[in-house]
Amino acid sequence: MHISKKQKYILAGIILVEIIIGIFFIKIDMSAIAEPPAKLKHIFGFAIPMNGINISTILNTWLIMVVLILSSWKITRHLTPVPSRLQVIAEQYVSAFDKLCEEVLGSGKGRKYMPMVSTLFIFILVANSIGAIPSFWHIFSGFPSWLKFDEPTKDLNTTLGFGLLCFLVAHISGIYYKGFKKYLSEYFEPMIEIGRLRIPNLFMGMLNIVGEFGKTISHSFRLFGNMLGSAIIILVISNLTKYIVMPVFLNAFFGLFIGAIQAFVFAMLALVYVSVMINE
Amino acid sequence: MQIDESVMKMATFFAAALSMGIGAIGSAYGLGYASSKACEAIARQPQESGKIIKMMLIGQAASGTPSIFSLLISFLLLFGPAPKQGLVQVFAILGAGICMGAGAVGPGIGAGFANAEACDGVARMPDSETTLLRVMLMGQAVSQSTSIYALVIAFLLTIV
Numbered sequence: 307m308h309i310s311k312k313q314k315y316i317l318a319g320i321i322l323v324e325i326i327i328g329i330f331f332i333k334i335d336m337s338a339i340a341e342p343p344a345k346l347k348h349i350f351g352f353a354i355p356m357n358g359i360n361i362s363t364i365l366n367t368w369l370i371m372v373v374l375i376l377s378s379w380k381i382t383r384h385l386t387p388v389p390s391r392l393q394v395i396a397e398q399y400v401s402a403f404d405k406l407c408e409e410v411l412g413s414g415k416g417r418k419y420m421p422m423v424s425t426l427f428i429f430i431l432v433a434n435s436i437g438a439i440p441s442f443w444h445i446f447s448g449f450p451s452w453l454k455f456d457e458p459t460k461d462l463n464t465t466l467g468f469g470l471l472c473f474l475v476a477h478i479s480g481i482y483y484k485g486f487k488k489y490l491s492e493y494f495e496p497m498i499e500i501g502r503l504r505i506p507n508l509f510m511g512m513l514n515i516v517g518e519f520g521k522t523i524s525h526s527f528r529l530f531g532n533m534l535g536s537a538i539i540i541l542v543i544s545n546l547t548k549y550i551v552m553p554v555f556l557n558a559f560f561g562l563f564i565g566a567i568q569a570f571v572f573a574m575l576a577l578v579y580v581s582v583m584i585n586e
Numbered sequence: 587m588q589i590d591e592s593v594m595k596m597a598t599f600f601a602a603a604l605s606m607g608i609g610a611i612g613s614a615y616g617l618g619y620a621s622s623k624a625c626e627a628i629a630r631q632p633q634e635s636g637k638i639i640k641m642m643l644i645g646q647a648a649s650g651t652p653s654i655f656s657l658l659i660s661f662l663l664l665f666g667p668a669p670k671q672g673l674v675q676v677f678a679i680l681g682a683g684i685c686m687g688a689g690a691v692g693p694g695i696g697a698g699f700a701n702a703e704a705c706d707g708v709a710r711m712p713d714s715e716t717t718l719l720r721v722m723l724m725g726q727a728v729s730q731s732t733s734i735y736a737l738v739i740a741f742l743l744t745i746v
Contacts, residue, residue, distance in 0.1 A: 339661060340666050520731070524735065527734045528730065528731075528734055531654070531737050534658060564647055567644060571724070574724050574727075575724065575728075
């Protein structure tokens with residue numbers, strides 16, 4: 307890429323202005339780490355149970371949902387044999403996930419779980435990188451603190467919701483494909499055999515049940531820990547450098563790169579948990 | 587026994603140092619091992635260097651996860667809400683630091699091994715790159731489960 311002399315001067319000017327603003331106007335403020343999130347506790351006079359809802363998470367989640375639904379509607383409204391650019395992207399995305407699911411789950415079954423896995427992936431991908439969109443108006447007085455682009459995935463409620471969703475889907479499809487008796491008996495294997503009698507192994511049963519909960523906890527805490535850690539690292543280093551130049555690279559690495567890897571890992575683990583349950 | 591504010595601060599700082607200091611060992615070893623294997627793989631297959639470098643970088647980003655957890659706990663201890671005062675809280679904070687620090691060593695090394703062998707595998711079978719990438723990421727994610735359990739316990743200990 308060629309950068310002309312004029313562009314170099316403009317770039318240097320922007321950095322100079324940033325340095326001046328950073329040194330003179332921006333104070334180091336790390337209180338956002340310890341600050342509890344803003345919560346909506348009453349709506350139309352009714353108290354919301356479970357200690358209120360997290361406004362920033364809800365708003366960002368709905369924003370991402372609206373954007374994804376509208377863009378997929380826009381892309382699939384006029385499908386043509388000679389695809390447009392957006393249609394090529396959508397087709398590649400769908401066929402890549404189709405292939406992946408068929409590979410892991412076997413042909414026929416893969417098609418059923420492809421929508422869930424691909425939706426989880428694209429939602430978490432967008433959610434992880436939404437923090438990279440600059441939003442600074444919450445630092446002015448008069449604007450509420452929750453009015454900013456914040457990753458919904460750095461809230462444990464979102465990731466635990468996804469984790470429980472995957473848990474339920476995996477177990478219900480296990481019961482559906484194997485039958486309840488076989489599903490239940492797999493927890494207690496290997497059975498203790500005395501003559502012709504087969505007694506369920508209760509010790510293995512306990513280990514397996516604890517392991518199932520451990521899977522869900524690690525599945526959801528992996529995403530949560532990574533995104534919360536990334537957000538705190540971005541906040542601290544941006545504050546220490548007074549928001550000069552660094553936030554761009556930090557957001558590119560932690561938000562886009564690690565966010566994409568974690569989204570892929572989350573979707574793949576959801577797929578693998580289903581495949582462990584339904585395959586013999 | 588009387589525990590005043592300065593003792594709580596000492597405990598917090600010491601726990602933050604333990605968490606990040608011990609937690610960096612495993613990830614550093616894993617990352618270094620992965621890059622050494624990648625160098626060896628490129629020496630064997632110089633024409634596949636692009637694929638090998640891509641595999642190395644993606645794997646290293648994933649195997650840095652335990653040390654990100656350590657950093658998270660350190661930052662929460664340093665800048666987070668001030669804990670209550672008491673001898674129990676002193677030990678809870680120290681325990682959180684040791685738990686996260688020591689819990690991050692093993693997964694860091696293990697994820698690095700997976701990354702190294704994946705780089706080696708790309709040099710041996712360049713065509714199976716996508717499968718290798720998928721298996722590597724999944725294996726690393728599962729092998730980091732133990733550091734996530736350490737993270738959960740450290741969270742619980744910091745809010746005692």
